[in-house]
Amino acid sequence: MFKKILIANRGEIALRVIYACRELGIATVAVYSEADEHALHVRFADQEICIGPPRPMDSYLNVPAIITAAELSGADAIHPGYGFLSESGYLAEAAEACGIAFIGPPPAVLRLMGDKSEARRAMKSAGLPVLPGTEDPPESVDEALEAAQGLDYPLILKASAGGGGRGMRIVREQGELEHAWRTAGQEAQAAFGDGRLYLERYVEAPRHIEYQVLADGHGSVVHLGERECSIQRRHQKLIEECPSPVLTERQRLELGELVTGAAAAVGYRNAGTFEFLMDGDDRFYFLEANARLQVEHPVTEMVTGVDVVKEQIRVAAGQPLSVTQQGITWNGHAIECRINAESPVTFRPSPGLVRVFSIPGGPGIRIDTAAHADCTVPPYYDSLVAKVIAHGVDRAEAVARMRRALSMTVIEGIETSVPLHLRILDEPDFRDGKLSTAFMDRFAGG
């Protein structure tokens, strides 16, 4: 097992990794930017190294600085968390070259999954259902127009290198394609340095269903069931749950088997998430795979009892998974609300000094946060300040617990999305489990 892990991240996920390391008896190294000098992940790591100024490019995205910090501190592994460099083939390879383990999939898998168009093709060959679309990214608008002939409108243009909604355009009819092609391509080029696009059938108001997968280096690949993350605003998930309110046990196991098969086919290792759309006719279509830990992993942990981060570390250290597919059971229901430092009305970020910070605990409540009274939410990074996760024997109890926890949450000094979450929880459609990625359209600014 590793002796010392460097955590190349900040905020609640850096703390989450510290929790796992402490439980496993592994020392930790925090890296931090000047903006995070007083952050909890710095305080609670066994060792800490300032790697740069606040701007992410200069610190948390600075591969040479992180590799150097790992070497100087004698860390034998790097956990990248989510976001930042978590899917960076460059970091994974650089670490490997220095004899430091990267706690994530092998570089080849990272690169495959990072190219959305390639990943789509690979998963299709591996037997996952995909939406009708282009196999190879069209090289010109004319090729795109031609490819669109064979598909049905509405279509959606997506960036091959993409994610997070950038370089994405819905195309409802042929006349819109040329303009969409140009603007999406420019956006993708600006965001990812790669303007390639691909076309796919567009599904109206689908559900977002994703599978948590774990794979070790001993041939074992398991899934921990699905999460439903249909409550999104501009492709940013707001509320996630496990299990989905609509999947049957049979659907869960059938799709799960396809997913683990596909993961095995591409040599997947460590933790990963396979995302699907579910249309109104209960058909699933592979969207993309996230080759890393997800923000919303706690809902799966609460329902299965499996500690995803500890499994990541075990697998990266060459150990087998501590669970088998047969040993995994799903108990009750869990929901996560992402509490962001932002206006619940305008969605504008609201960084600053947190004067009061209190989220009640009690039965079924898990809180993952790096915030506390008198901390500062710096303006340079993600606005996530806390994840509140509620578990209950069924969805109704989980929702009731989330409601009471959020209604008794007191955060002052910054604005947060708590009031928005309470509005969502009170929507009859939400209560009834009538979810879709179009759910948030009903809210102003959504």
Add this chain to the structure above:
Amino acid sequence: MFKKILIANRGEIALRVIYACRELGIATVAVYSEADEHALHVRFADQEICIGPPRPMDSYLNVPAIITAAELSGADAIHPGYGFLSESGYLAEAAEACGIAFIGPPPAVLRLMGDKSEARRAMKSAGLPVLPGTEDPPESVDEALEAAQGLDYPLILKASAGGGGRGMRIVREQGELEHAWRTAGQEAQAAFGDGRLYLERYVEAPRHIEYQVLADGHGSVVHLGERECSIQRRHQKLIEECPSPVLTERQRLELGELVTGAAAAVGYRNAGTFEFLMDGDDRFYFLEANARLQVEHPVTEMVTGVDVVKEQIRVAAGQPLSVTQQGITWNGHAIECRINAESPVTFRPSPGLVRVFSIPGGPGIRIDTAAHADCTVPPYYDSLVAKVIAHGVDRAEAVARMRRALSMTVIEGIETSVPLHLRILDEPDFRDGKLSTAFMDRFAGG
């Protein structure tokens, strides 16, 4: 179902009841003393009534004030929490007389269980094993000496009206009995206004095992398995866990069946705990029954998924239990540490202004507390400031999680028992599950 519940308590347990009420959609009334004006239970109840000055006798133990507050606010039930009036037959009867439901056992059961000597006799008749001892409290020291002849030394004198170690004396040989009889009787008279004592065989270094029971008014009595609470200091529990590290599944179910049978025999209703000693030969002896919610109920909740407080409310409202014995399963292991505002060395209470208060969450951690940064721990009440409960797939994971949570806990302004808990968790005997009520003797001041 009730429309409005008055909570005749304070601190974390008052909040715990508010959690349950909010989840069930029931309005709440907080009563409070002048010392608790800014307390969270006052803030988060729907209505609040000041019932007296800080001294418990004048406020939280003031039955007329509480009944009046219930009448004035139109509450249709009273939840007494634990401690204070939770086992008061007087409060239960007064409430009943006013047409207000008491969320606890019927007055007759409260009175039976309140008389430790009577309870012992009743449980013996109902088939529970008890230690050899006197059936009726001896009326004089001569009667006691005579009764002791038929028992083996060492013996223990206990107060009939007792609890919490007051009026209790170990008697190792006949020569000690007369002095012990006099001092214990005086102590019991002073503490409970009732100097009656009874004699029982004394077991050296036993384990403390207790069963959580739930009973409704429809003939259903279930047990939620045992808790082990052997880590005690002067009869005050410090650490509790579920399940016991040593009980076998067969022992659990066999003793559980005896317990539910005995509870049914005395017409038990609502939640209650049946306490046993377990000696070195795996024999169990009934000690006493606590006819109320216990501080340590969360470990049972984390392992069974049953919300004990919501069941209490359902049962008191005349509904059947939401669980059956067959439906109850035990998942993993949970441990609770009671964080007290006290010196970890001298055990002296340490009330005052809490400047910093941060307990990390993350996987498997539940926190029940009414404390927060900038709150005050008043000197008038119990020193419990927080309960930290850790759950894991097994005892080792639960202990590892508790360790990391406590080692990252920051409470400033008051002293707490956190350092003591960390020392206990690091004891090899604790790690190995070698527990007994003599465990704490190894610590200075224990």
Add this chain to the structure above:
Amino acid sequence: MTDFDDIERLLDLMDARGLEELEVEREGLRVRFRKPGRSAAPLAAPPAPAPPAAEAAQRGDEADAGEAGLAIIKSPIVGTFYRSPEPGADPFVEVGSTVGKGQVVCIIEAMKLMNEIDADQDGEVVTIFVEDGQPVQYGESLFAVRPA
């Protein structure tokens, strides 16, 4: 108080500079100001969990009364406030009544028991804070009395 202007200026200064506490001591004058800081505050700015309007108003009155040097008779128990010994009877006291120490000024009913509340000094009733038949908490102000 000839330093009144100075004190007002100090208070302005205190606001302007965001001070929490200000203490000035000088021959013949000692001044100490303290603003409600965070140290004694509850979780947040006291959230005012919907106090009955009457209670809020009464608190204002009470503050006024305090400044005018009046004595306040507070409720020693939780219960229902009655101004007269029985329905339809005359009230024990009215605004303007002169009361003597030990004289009954009202009744608080709790658990069907009628508890007589006495004036604790001689004086004149200047305010009655609670309406007849209203519930009162422990420590709630009932009457303001101008000491004789």
Add this chain to the structure above:
Amino acid sequence: MTDFDDIERLLDLMDARGLEELEVEREGLRVRFRKPGRSAAPLAAPPAPAPPAAEAAQRGDEADAGEAGLAIIKSPIVGTFYRSPEPGADPFVEVGSTVGKGQVVCIIEAMKLMNEIDADQDGEVVTIFVEDGQPVQYGESLFAVRPA
């Protein structure tokens, strides 16, 4: 109150120096100010998570240097500090050396790359904070230079 100007000056001082509390007592006048504290503090008094002794010492030096009006050359990257271009060679600079703007004063190695660090102004090296071969963090002080 003739001391009013003095008090305002004290408050200016308090702002300028970031004081939380101020108390002055002298013949005939005693003044005490306190600002609401806590706001800038982390979870607790910064816990000093075991900084290397060298670093702690250096911070002290740095403060001294700052007061003496010296310029500090800080590390622009994480890496290993080398005082000479290769093992066995003479150091780039010593205490007392005169350096010119743009002159190499040390090397920071990161990922096998040798990064030359330049002086950013002319002056004299008065302190070298880090030992040869030691790791340095981003922003760590390397040299104090007395500007020419």
